[in-house]
Amino acid sequence: MLDYEKLDVYNCSIEHLAFVFKAMPLVPRGYSALVDQWRRAAVSVPLNIAEAVGKTSEADRRNRYAIARGEAMECGAILDVVRLLEVAPDVELARAKNLIVRIVGMLTKLCQ
Template identity: 55%
Template sequence: MSVPLNIAEGSGKPAIADRARFYAIARGSAMECGSLLDVCRVAGFVPSADAEDAKTLLARIVAMLTRMCRG
């Protein structure tokens, strides 16, 4: 929930620096999701193939947020 909420909050900020700060927080949260996927995979809660698919999508999200942080 943190990723989309921080993107939404940041997009409502008029100052570029404020937007970038919220996008950076969203980026950090997306990185945490990658770690959670690893934990869930190792614990057997998520099949390896599904975890890898999700991590591929997360990598794209992180890349987009990285560009958004730069303004």
């Protein structure tokens, strides 16, 4: 197991990404730019977390965690838009949003 795999924030981001991959095909035609942005932001979160763990300087680590935090915030806003499109049950969207809230909270602490 690699060091980043031991982090709750990483595992939550992977769980959120699984939701995104499942929900993407449900978004109606005409929203391909939104889907692409959602996919890129959601993928970026765990990748930046893993990259942060591999950095040797504290400043570099914080920078990568801050990038991951920004991408997670973007995912939260996209979830708000997706909710308006009514593509997934509210309970699933709420679960995904709760994951984002947890992820942002953990990343905020890691950025300090």
